[in-house]
Amino acid sequence: MSYLVLARKYRPRNFTEMVGQEHVVQALTNALVQQRLHHAYLFTGTRGVGKTTVSRILAKSLNCQGADGQGGITAEPCGVCQACRDIDAGRFVDYTELDAASNRGVDEVQSLLEQAVYKPVQGRFKVFMIDEVHMLTNTAFNAMLKTLEEPPEYLKFVLATTDPQKVPVTVLSRCLQFNLRPMAPETVFEHLTQVLAAEQLSAEPQALRLLSRAARGSMRDALSLTDQAIAFGNGQLQEAGVRQMLGSVDRTHVLQLIRALTDGDGATVVGQVNALRLQGVSAAATLEDMAMLLQRMAVMQMVPGMAQDGDDPDTQGLADLAQAMPAEETQLLYSLCLHGRTELGLAPDEYAALTMVFLRLLAFKPPAGTAEKKSPRISLQPVTEVAAATSRPPSVPPAAVAQPRAEPAAQSPQVPTSAAQTSPVPTARPSTVPVSEPPPWEDLPDTADYASDDAADAFVASLPASVPAASGLRALPVREASDSARVDVPKAASSTPLQTTPEGDVWFGVVQGLLAQEAITALVRELALQSQLVARDADQWMLRIERESLNHAASRERLQTALATAGHGQVQLQIELGPVVDCPAKRLAIAAAAKMVAAQALIENDPMVQAMVRDFGARIVPGSLQVV
Structure with missing residues (x-):
């Protein structure tokens, strides 16, 4: 006697033997018990999940005659009557399976539909099962629409497909659709354990787990792989052999x-x-x-x-x-x-x-022990006024370095430190500033104009102590504002308040000069904006950063080259980790926030805007203001 593969030998013969498709079994069982039978069913799902099996069981349930020959429609076919045995053997005259992959034309469909006018010969119902129905041509689909919509009372259609998106909606609307799910690895594992126990074969649990995962939701694939593993292991399923057969990694x-x-x-x-x-x-x-x-x-x-x-x-x-x-x-x-x-x-x-x-x-990961092996901080003497003047970029006026606090309009827009640290958030006019940090591979926006805007500088200088510097600003989520309403400004590495320092004034001027000359981009620009100048002498500068991800040798070397090209000499940069209280990114963020506050105050105090709010109930959409 020829060997029968496990996938055919252990094909379910009734609904109780079906595994992993309880939602389909329950719906069909209740329909058969209550005799609420539809004339067309569509089963969808990936390969090997039971579409053809469910179709055959449904055909047996409709035509079962019982062991005594007196049975009727049932959800539990007996399996011993002539109809059940003929359907299992594939020779029941009233059950027709059509492979639409090889019979996809209108002639084949018309030949099938011609049999619909004849009543069943042996059974109670005629059942037309069309497998891979999505392979039919449009003409073939159109030819079967009328019969599919109003078939004779003794005719049932069962359609099966792995790609329901290709089935016309005119066909879908005429069928009850059931989606058969892929089998979970745990379900496949349990079923394989039962099959091998029935076959009296030993198997290691890890070997069955490998087969269950390799099946990818298909019970037929799992049983076929089990057949192959049995042959490979000479009747035994061991993890090493199965892993070698599948080519999977240990x-x-x-x-x-x-x-x-x-x-x-x-x-x-x-x-x-x-x-x-x-x-x-x-x-x-x-x-x-x-x-x-x-x-x-x-x-x-x-x-x-x-x-x-x-x-x-x-x-x-x-x-x-x-x-x-x-x-x-x-x-x-x-x-x-x-x-x-x-x-x-x-x-x-x-x-x-x-x-x-x-x-x-x-x-993208800092090497192990980098935080412990960071370069020691060097002790440098503060620079003199003459040295600072000789090391600044040409675009920064001398007053920006020699008198950083006397003329705030000539350098970075600053807010008094006490206001940035202790001032409460005003409640009468909350400001919303969308602040986003661009990814390192995108260039930051041109920030040179933030420090040169006299109106913004004057507004910041005139801010009272009750206005917060940056801590009171709320970052607007992207989903609340359109792209045209966003203001992309550099954001500081942390929420530490800005504390201006003389070295920070110098470093801000240097970075502004590099940005104006477009000498730094991408990660190098991010390193310059997020770092704080702690100390320096003629040939060595100490920078402090908070994020280790910015500390790359390539970025540091490119920044040194940019400084040398800008006229600062052959400067060697030393980078340490620590809290950053004064960096260009913080200053630019505060400048952008101040411009947004000024713009919002200008709009809200506009007479026309106030008249529209008063007369028509208008309101200013949060996040709709754009600073240019």
Whole structure:
């Protein structure tokens, strides 16, 4: 006797044997019990989830005669009567299956519909089952519309498709549609365990888990892979054999890769990728398994205890990694793994592409121990007035350096420190300033005009002590304002209040000169705007930043080159981490905020605006003001 594959041998014969489709089984069972039968059913879903199986069970339920030959329509077909046995064997004359993929023309559909005028020969109902119905031509669909809408009382249509979007809406509106879901890996695992127990075959749980995940929601694929694994393992299903058959990566390698990425160990990452190359493991499978583990880690980080699986031996290791890796790095690495799979085919070597995907995370991650190994602060004497005059850019007038506080209109717009730190927020006229931080790969807006606007400077200088500097401003979410109403200004690295310093005045003038000459862009501009000049001498300047991500050797060297080109000599920059209280970004943000306050006051005090508000109930839409 020839061997019958597991997918056909264990095909469900009734609704109780169906797994993973309880929502469809419940609806059809209730309809059969109450005898509220529709004339056309449409089953949709991916391959191997039971569309044809449900159709055959439904046909048996409609035509079952019972073991004694006296049965009627039932939700539990007996399986022993002539109709049930003939439908299972595929020889029931009143049950017709049409493969629309190979019979997609109007002639085949018309030939099928010609049989609709004849009553059933053996059964109670004629059942026309059209598989992959979306493959029919438009003419064929049009030919069956009338019969599909008003068929004879003894005729039932069952349509099945994997792509319901290609089925015309005129057909969809004539059918009851049921969407069969992909099987969950846990459901496939339980069913495979029962099948192998019935076959009296031993299997390791981890091997069945691999098969369940490789099936990707299809029970037929899972049973077919199980057949292949049984043949590969000579009747035994072991994890090592199944992993080798599937070409999937060992979880140990994936966990070691995640651990190395957590520790910032690039050497271990490259070594693990080389080991995968020697074993011939697919790079796409590596990224897929890593994305799966990272998803579980993200759930553990956000909802502890929800992703725990006591039967999985990797659960404890994942829990340790979830605690060791920051949540933002987990999300970044997950995104890199997803997008990295599309890059494998573009690279000349998929393992080189795999290495680049992992090293990309390390490129955006500060090396381990950087905070402890930062350069020590050097002790520098304050510069004299003459040295400051010789080191400033040509675009900054001498008064901006020699007298930083006497003429605020000639340099950066400043607010008294006491007002920036202690002033309460005014309640009569709240100001809304949309402040957004552009990504590092986009150029910041031209900020030279912020310091040169005399009206804004005069307004800031005349602000009373009750007006806050920056702490009282509310950032407007992007969804509340259109793009035309947004004012993009540099935002300080933290919410620390601005505390002006003499060195900050000099550094602000230098940065303004570089921005006016367009000598710095992207990350270099961000480094200059977010840093504070702490001390300097003729050939060495000390900058302080709060974000370690700005401290890149390439950005520092490009900033040194820009300073030398602007006439500041061969300056060597030293960068330290610490709180920043005076940086160009803070000053520009306060200047933009002051301009917005002035613009809002100008609009609200306009007589025409006040008349419209008084007479017509008009109002100023928050965030609609734009400072140009």
